[in-house]
Structures are given as structure tokens and as C-alpha cells.
Amino acid sequence: MHHFEYRDGVLHAEDIPLDRLAGEIGTPFYCYSAATLRRHYSVFADAFKGQDTLVAFSVKSLSNVAVLSLLAKLGAGADVVSGGELFRALRAGIPGEKIVFSGVGKTRAEMADALKAGICQFNVESEAELIALDEVARSMNVRAPVALRVNPDVAAGSHDKISTGRKTDKFGISWSIAADVYARAATMEGIDVSGVDVHIGSQITDLAPFGSAFSKVAALVSTLRDQGHDIRRLDLGGGLGVPYHHQDATPPPPHPLDYAKVIHETASHLDLQLIFEPGRMIAGNAGILVARVTYLKENEGRHFAILDCGMNDLIRPALYDAWHDIIPVTEPAEGVGTSLIDIVGPVCESTDRFARNRDMPPLKPGDLVAFLTAGAYGAVQGNEYNTRPLAPELLVDGDRHAIIRRRPTYDEMIAREDVPDWV
Ligand SMILES: Cc1ncc(COP(=O)(O)O)c(C=O)c1O
Numbered sequence: 090m091h092h093f094e095y096r097d098g099v100l101h102a103e104d105i106p107l108d109r110l111a112g113e114i115g116t117p118f119y120c121y122s123a124a125t126l127r128r129h130y131s132v133f134a135d136a137f138k139g140q141d142t143l144v145a146f147s148v149k150s151l152s153n154v155a156v157l158s159l160l161a162k163l164g165a166g167a168d169v170v171s172g173g174e175l176f177r178a179l180r181a182g183i184p185g186e187k188i189v190f191s192g193v194g195k196t197r198a199e200m201a202d203a204l205k206a207g208i209c210q211f212n213v214e215s216e217a218e219l220i221a222l223d224e225v226a227r228s229m230n231v232r233a234p235v236a237l238r239v240n241p242d243v244a245a246g247s248h249d250k251i252s253t254g255r256k257t258d259k260f261g262i263s264w265s266i267a268a269d270v271y272a273r274a275a276t277m278e279g280i281d282v283s284g285v286d287v288h289i290g291s292q293i294t295d296l297a298p299f300g301s302a303f304s305k306v307a308a309l310v311s312t313l314r315d316q317g318h319d320i321r322r323l324d325l326g327g328g329l330g331v332p333y334h335h336q337d338a339t340p341p342p343p344h345p346l347d348y349a350k351v352i353h354e355t356a357s358h359l360d361l362q363l364i365f366e367p368g369r370m371i372a373g374n375a376g377i378l379v380a381r382v383t384y385l386k387e388n389e390g391r392h393f394a395i396l397d398c399g400m401n402d403l404i405r406p407a408l409y410d411a412w413h414d415i416i417p418v419t420e421p422a423e424g425v426g427t428s429l430i431d432i433v434g435p436v437c438e439s440t441d442r443f444a445r446n447r448d449m450p451p452l453k454p455g456d457l458v459a460f461l462t463a464g465a466y467g468a469v470q471g472n473e474y475n476t477r478p479l480a481p482e483l484l485v486d487g488d489r490h491a492i493i494r495r496r497p498t499y500d501e502m503i504a505r506e507d508v509p510d511w512v
């Protein structure tokens with residue numbers, strides 16, 4: 090089995106020749122393990138074995154078409170949030186009936202594309218969106234299958250910037266008006282009211298907020314059924330956290346089986362299809378970002394290792410002060426000590442810092458380091474700030490590997506720009 094594992098102070102990327110790959114394609118690059126992706130998908134899906142479920146992988150977490158194709162072969166559906174993600178999911182062979190469409194700002198053009206694809210469900214987040222979807226569906230002589238995403242006003246206990254289920258967040262329909270909006274939806278010819286949807290945030294490491302949110306929506310399903318709505322699907326979103334700390338005693342987040350238990354206790358009596366939208370749980374620890382040390386420097390007693398990857402390649406530390414283990418790819422010699430160092434990138438921003446005062450074995454220019462748990466919300470949040478090409482992505486499977494996104498040339502990067510003849 091080929092996977093990434095942190096043991097005894099070193100990254101074990103079993104049989105993955107990271108040094109050779111780095112020489113071949115240059116750094117930085119993302120590297121994903123097919124075996125880990127498959128394992129994580131199965132662990133999640135198997136937690137609900139025997140139940141009517143759709144595991145719709147959250148495409149926003151890792152959207153490479155090769156990864157989506159791999160998951161499609163295992164039976165995964167897709168949770169998409171844009172026309173672009175819908176296109177990717179379909180291109181990867183995920184059938185429309187396994188696609189759910191979330192997001193607060195779907196445009197009419199995106200709605201029409203999704204209706205053409207015959208998607209499983211629109212997770213509608215406002216009355217205005219519902220009205221637009223009804224119009225689009227009627228103009229196409231179809232009915233749009235709809236779940237309203239309700240906002241249960243539950244704090245996920247995660248980072249403020251990735252919590253979505255509090256009443257002042259932009260997501261979902263306020264709890265207090267949910268039943269009224271359902272009643273309104275039921276009168277719309279272009280809308281087939283078929284589900285309820287909730288998603289309270291990401292990197293959730295405590296099961297209690299899930300329990301509170303799911304009990305609330307389960308009660309809502311019963312109320313809505315009593316009011317005559319044919320609720321056949323309950324979409325519980327994503328959000329299950331993953332371990333980011335492999336080097337210390339931070340307790341791991343709950344196992345999918347424990348998460349499944351919460352769902353069993355709160356929703357199994359409802360007899361409907363359960364939809365899940367996991368992203369990070371499947372992709373997070375299936376990917377690493379490999380970079381090289383460019384320089385070491387010291388400013389007034391502060392030591393810095395400057396890498397050839399920047400916040401444009403992995404923005405999570407700059408955006409959310411997120412922690413990623415950063416470890417040397419080559420095992421340090423035995424008995425070598427560690428020291429505190431700041432690990433930074435080349436981008437001209439002070440926030441281009443991956444770690445402050447990180448205890449690291451000695452690094453020297455040319456050394457390779459790996460950022461762990463970089464599979465989810467890594468490459469997908471990459472950008473070309475400072476005209477830095479997007480890092481390539483590699484998929485490793487046994488002794489095979491393939492570049493699944495190559496590094497663009499500078500020519501390709503500026504190919505979409507035009508210089509009008511009047512400049
Ligand atoms: C609607 C929706 N579904 C699913 C996800 C995936 O979340 P996660 O990657 O935490 O499983 C997100 C991201 O928070 C989301 O906004």
C-alpha cells in the first residue's frame with residue numbers, strides 16, 4: 090500500500106520516490122496517494138453500509154479531474170458549488186443523478202446547466218434563489234429537485250472563518266422562516282420539494298455540534314412531512330475534521346464510525362436517503378505539498394528558511410493561521426538536534442509565512458520538505474500571485490505515477506491576456 094504516514098519523526102511515503110519526482114517535475118508540487126484516497130472514501134462510505142446513502146465528494150476540496158475520476162469509480166457522487174465544478178464532475182464521469190449543487194450565489198446560467206445534467210438536488214440557500222430556480226426550470230419545462238439549506242444556528246466549534254451554521258453567517262435559510270419558505274416552494278410549478286440540507290462548517294473535531302444540528306433538522310423533516318411535504322432526502326453536508334498534528338499528542342478527530350453513530354441516533358428513524366458531502370476527510374491526508382529550501386537567513390537573531398513554495402501555493406496558514414506539519418523528506422542523521430525557525434515563502438507579503446518558531450531539524454538550501462495534510466483546500470486554493478505558476482499535481486498509485494496537472498509555462502500564464510493596439 091502506498092500512503093503517507095508520519096512515524097518516528099519522518100515522513101514515510103512508502104515507495105514514493107519523492108526525491109526523484111522532485112528532480113523530474115521540479116518543486117513545488119502536490120502529490121496525492123491514490124491508495125489513501127480510496128481508503129478514506131471506503132472508510133467513510135462503509136460507515137453507512139446497508140443504508141440508502143449518497144456520498145457526494147465535496148469537489149471544492151480537491152477538484153482535479155483525475156482525483157474525481159478515481160472517486161467516481163468507487164461510486165462517489167459530487168457536491169459542486171459552481172458551473173465549473175459541475176463541468177469537472179461530469180467530465181470525470183460522475184452521473185448527474187449523483188450530483189448535488191450547493192452555494193449561496195448560483196446564477197441562472199449555472200442552474201440551467203445543472204438542470205440539463207439532471208442533477209440529484211439543488212441545495213437552495215434563499216427565497217430569491219428559489220424564485221430564480223423556479224423560473225429557470227419552468228422555462229425549460231422541467232422541475233428542479235430541491236432541498237432547502239437551513240441554518241440551524243449551531244456553532245461548529247471550528248475556526249471562525251470556516252464555520253457556516255450560525256444564524257449570522259451568510260449560509261442557509263434562517264431557521265425561523267424555513268417552514269414558510271417550504272410552504273412557498275410547494276406552490277412553485279418548477280420546484281420539486283424533496284429534501285432538507287444542512288452544513289455547519291468544516292474541520293469540526295467535536296461531534297456535539299453535529300448532534301445538535303442533526304437533531305434539529307431531523308425534527309424539521311418530521312414537521313415538514315406533517316405539513317404534507319414529501320421529504321425523501323436529507324443532506325447532512327460535510328465538515329468532519331481530520332488530524333493535522335502528526336507529531337504531538339493532539340487527540341485525533343472522531344472516526345467516521347463515531348460520526349455515523351451520531352447520525353444513527355438522530356436521523357435513522359426518518360427512512361430517507363442520506364446525502365453526505367465530505368471533502369477534507371477524504372482528501373486532506375491523501376496529499377502533501379513538496380517544496381525545496383531556497384535560502385536560509387537570519388534577521389536580528391530570528392532564523393528563516395525560505396522555501397520555493399509560497400502562500401499562493403498553500404494559503405491556509407496565511408488565511409486561517411492553519412497548522413501544517415512540515416517535515417524534511419530525507420531523514421535527518423541520527424542524534425541531530427532541532428532548533429526554532431520561521432518557515433516562509435518567496436511571496437512579497439509578510440503573511441507568506443507557513444510556521445513561526447517551528448522546531449525543526451537543521452535544513453540547508455536544496456533540502457526537500459513536505460507539508461502534510463495538504464490534499465484538501467491546498468491546490469484548489471492556489472493562485473498565481475506574484476506571477477507564480479500553479480504548482481503541478483501528481484498522483485501516485487503503487488509503482489505508477491502520473492502528472493495530473495502540469496506546471497504552466499510563463500507563456501501559458503499570460504496567453505489569456507491581450508494588449509489592445511491603443512495602449
Ligand atoms: C456546502 C458544503 N458542503 C461540503 C463541504 C465540505 O466540507 P469538508 O471538506 O469539511 O468535509 C463544504 C465546506 O465547508 C461546504 O461548504
Ligand SMILES: N[C@@H](CCCC[NH3+])C(=O)O
Binds near residue numbers: 291292405
Ligand atoms: N478553505 C477552508 C475550508 C472551507 C470549506 C468551504 N466551506 C480550509 O482550507 O480549511
